[in-house]
Amino acid sequence: MSKLCVMADRSTIDVESRARARTRRAILDAAITVLSQHSTASLGDVADAAGVGRTTLHRYFPERADLLTALSTDVLARIDSAAERAQPDRGPAPDALERMCQEFFELGDILMCVFSQPELVNTTAWEECSEADKALIRLVERGHAEGTLDPALDPIWVQQVLWSTLYAAWQHTREHGVSKHRALDLCLRSLRKVVAAVPG
Amino acid sequence: MSKLCVMADRSTIDVESRARARTRRAILDAAITVLSQHSTASLGDVADAAGVGRTTLHRYFPERADLLTALSTDVLARIDSAAERAQPDRGPAPDALERMCQEFFELGDILMCVFSQPELVNTTAWEECSEADKALIRLVERGHAEGTLDPALDPIWVQQVLWSTLYAAWQHTREHGVSKHRALDLCLRSLRKVVAAVPG
DNA sequence: CTCTAGTGGAGCATGACTGTTCCATTAGAG
DNA sequence: CTCTAATGGAACAGTCATGCTCCACTAGAG
Structure with a gap:
């Protein structure tokens, strides 16, 4: 993982985390909203609700x-x-x-x-x-x-x-x-x- | 419907109904059992639980x-x-x-x-x-x-x-x-x- | 017994979702 | 500005449930 090298720098971690954490949070929140109403909603629906592309969702949660x-x-x-x-x-x-x-x-x-x-x-x-x-x-x-x-x-x-x-x-x-x-x-x-x- | 012609004969109706009603009941009962536990179960699962073929299920309930x-x-x-x-x-x-x-x-x-x-x-x-x-x-x-x-x-x-x-x-x-x-x-x-x- | 309604299996086409790759674009840190 | 991480879209193959057709088989009414 090249990411480990970058992570040697503290500030870089934080910044990375900030962006990634925000997206991750958005996806989880969207999942809660969507799945609480329709338990079999597709990942595409969750991605839409989160305002991210399906590709991005898959980057955070492969399956x-x-x-x-x-x-x-x-x-x-x-x-x-x-x-x-x-x-x-x-x-x-x-x-x-x-x-x-x-x-x-x-x-x-x-x-x-x-x-x-x-x-x-x-x-x-x-x-x-x-x-x-x-x-x-x-x-x-x-x-x-x-x-x-x-x-x-x-x-x-x-x-x-x-x-x-x-x-x-x-x-x-x-x-x-x-x-x-x-x-x-x-x-x-x-x-x-x-x-x-x-x-x- | 050719069935309407046959239905002119009372006894034929009853006999037909008896067999068909039994199968229909079995499917509905199976559906209740299966779907109450796994709401997204496939029609194949329901048919299996009912002890009938998927084809038969489709005959009774096309969709x-x-x-x-x-x-x-x-x-x-x-x-x-x-x-x-x-x-x-x-x-x-x-x-x-x-x-x-x-x-x-x-x-x-x-x-x-x-x-x-x-x-x-x-x-x-x-x-x-x-x-x-x-x-x-x-x-x-x-x-x-x-x-x-x-x-x-x-x-x-x-x-x-x-x-x-x-x-x-x-x-x-x-x-x-x-x-x-x-x-x-x-x-x-x-x-x-x-x-x-x-x-x- | 004969004959038919009812049945079950195999097979096929379709559509939806999934998981993946590749590439172009953008936002943001330095 | 420069450069990289992050993103989004397109495209593709694989999987699964579905809806449907055809055919062979069986139980049961007559």
């Missing part, structure tokens, strides 16, 4: 699988950072869960990608072991201990419900023209009621 | 779109009949909703088909106007009037939550090896809590 792998990593990272922003270990469990739901909701298309591309989830490192997953499980167990979350709902089911309710919320905006604010409101309200510990 | 249309009609009919079995207009709204959820849950792969094939929903006659939809909306409005369902949740949102929770339940069994009984239990419990009218 479709390479793009999906990168997408998977990217999505996972974004979900994890969203989970981290929610500070899942702070305050009462129901509040923390609500913060987490809010942060996930903000992910938008990234969220929908996870649903429309199941094969994207079943690969790579996030075999139910991502940081976000772990944080959520910790959170639910804490809620059980606190007595603030329904003990009849195990962590994994809470996780399922969280994600499916988020899906419902986004579908609600997409198909019924409901505002994002209203959808999030319904989503949070519903989730709170589901996980709440029964008074009796 | 892929024809199969999907028939599938859409079939799925809609099954959902409607499930909704009817649930007797949505009988008894307290929360109970009726639970019956509806149970009946839908039993649909199994048919259910998952609706999620993995969004284009299947957006076509044909069920433009949010299927009998099942109408029954559900009636049910929720009745619950609002009764004071047994949360008035803050409009019918369409309840519908979204119902379906997404069913999805969550089936995913729960598929990915985490949870028994159908346990999944349904969690599903019903969660749904009840969501839609319950707040005491205050």
Whole structure:
């Protein structure tokens, strides 16, 4: 690789990275947008959406699988950072869960990608072991201990419900023209009621 | 059509229908099974799963779109009949909703088909106007009037939550090896809590 | 049994997407 | 300005699902 020689110069790296990183980002963003709506979209569609030529896309991701792998990593990272922003270990469990739901909701298309591309989830490192997953499980167990979350709902089911309710919320905006604010409101309200510990 | 001539004879019709209906059913069932798991499966895959040749499949459904249309009609009919079995207009709204959820849950792969094939929903006659939809909306409005369902949740949102929770339940069994009984239990419990009218 | 509807396999043409190469052009660092 | 990395377009071969035709075979009605 002649590139390694050039990379001896620091400033050259940065500049190179800057341009390449920008293009790479554009392609990944376009992939998220396009694939979240039509999971079988062609690479040409992604390239168009990214505003780059198909040739360029192939330079960054030689095969479709390479793009999906990168997408998977990217999505996972974004979900994890969203989970981290929610500070899942702070305050009462129901509040923390609500913060987490809010942060996930903000992910938008990234969220929908996870649903429309199941094969994207079943690969790579996030075999139910991502940081976000772990944080959520910790959170639910804490809620059980606190007595603030329904003990009849195990962590994994809470996780399922969280994600499916988020899906419902986004579908609600997409198909019924409901505002994002209203959808999030319904989503949070519903989730709170589901996980709440029964008074009796 | 020479077939019209033959159809003058009643018994001939029945016999013809019997064989053809059986094959048609097998293809549709296979399509439900296959497409619910891999939405982009080829027609060859469907034919294999149905135990028929690809040629035969093409005889019944000349184009892929024809199969999907028939599938859409079939799925809609099954959902409607499930909704009817649930007797949505009988008894307290929360109970009726639970019956509806149970009946839908039993649909199994048919259910998952609706999620993995969004284009299947957006076509044909069920433009949010299927009998099942109408029954559900009636049910929720009745619950609002009764004071047994949360008035803050409009019918369409309840519908979204119902379906997404069913999805969550089936995913729960598929990915985490949870028994159908346990999944349904969690599903019903969660749904009840969501839609319950707040005491205050 | 006979005869036909129903079926399945082989084969073919088509179109779409993919992965690749080559070349001309452009943006940007120095 | 100069020069290189980066890009975009055109073209090509390979693969796969599709839609279709033809023909041989079989089950089942009569």
